[in-house]
Amino acid sequence: LAKTTQPISMDSYEGQEVNITCSHNNIATNDYITWYQQFPSQGPRFIIQGYKTKVTNEVASLFIPADRKSSTLSLPRVSLSDTAVYYCLVGDIRRRRGSTLGRLYFGRGTQLTVWP
Amino acid sequence: DAGVIQSPRHEVTEMGQEVTLRCKPISGHDYLFWYRQTMMRGLELLIYFNNNVPIDDSGMPEDRFSAKMPNASFSTLKIQPSEPRDSAVYFCASSPGQTRTEAFFGQGTRLTVV
Numbered sequence: 001l002a003k004t005t006q007p008i009s010m011d012s013y014e015g016q017e018v019n020i021t022c023s024h025n026n027i028a029t030n031d032y033i034t035w036y037q038q039f040p041s042q043g044p045r046f047i048i049q050g051y052k053t054k055v056t057n058e059v060a061s062l063f064i065p066a067d068r069k070s071s072t073l074s075l076p077r078v079s080l081s082d083t084a085v086y087y088c089l090v091g092d093i094r095r096r097r098g099s100t101l102g103r104l105y106f107g108r109g110t111q112l113t114v115w116p
Numbered sequence: 117d118a119g120v121i122q123s124p125r126h127e128v129t130e131m132g133q134e135v136t137l138r139c140k141p142i143s144g145h146d147y148l149f150w151y152r153q154t155m156m157r158g159l160e161l162l163i164y165f166n167n168n169v170p171i172d173d174s175g176m177p178e179d180r181f182s183a184k185m186p187n188a189s190f191s192t193l194k195i196q197p198s199e200p201r202d203s204a205v206y207f208c209a210s211s212p213g214q215t216r217t218e219a220f221f222g223q224g225t226r227l228t229v230v
Binding site for chain 1: 120151161220
């Protein structure tokens with residue numbers, strides 16, 4: 001089961017771009033890379049998913065190098081409300097019985113604190 | 117759709133009592149996950165179902181924990197007997213699967229065992 005490593009915490013100021021990098025050296029060929037966001041007292045919320053190269057949506061961008069052993073979540077112009085824990089995951093829900101690779105494994109995440 | 121619905125939101129019980137947590141997934145989702153979150157251990161996957169069938173329960177801590185999914189719209193996680201170390205926030209999540217890794221989480225049940 002591919003695990004991930006990401007910084008425990010990061011600080012930023014309002015209006016800045018924040019980049020959180022995650023390493024996943026043992027990523028499998030069929031694994032996707034996903035980022036979730038969690039606010040206190042709430043369940044995690046899906047932000048973005050990618051397989052390779054770059055993916056962008058209305059919330060964030062995800063950069064994935066060719067070897068896929070790492071990924072970077074980019075949050076443009078953060079605000080105070082972006083203060084949360086950000087989780088990097090690799091995997092694919094669609095696995096079959098007998099395989100443990102169908103899990104969604106959450107590491108400890110990165111606590112992002114945005115200051116005024 | 118109202119999203120994933122969990123009940124109760126808060127539960128306080130005495131050690132040794134049976135606790136049942138409930139989850140209603142989003143209609144049409146084929147996958148259902150139960151997670152437990154604590155400060156010490158973070159988010160742990162306990163068990164997940166695909167089409168109401170348990171696929172992987174290797175995260176269930178011990179025999180005191182059991183989970184069922186009698187139909188596509190309902191799942192329970194039961195702890196019997198409960199212990200103080202079971203105190204945590206329990207999350208249920210569901211996913212359509214086609215999006216590979218996108219799951220929708222409920223608001224969680226905060227369990228306190230005294």
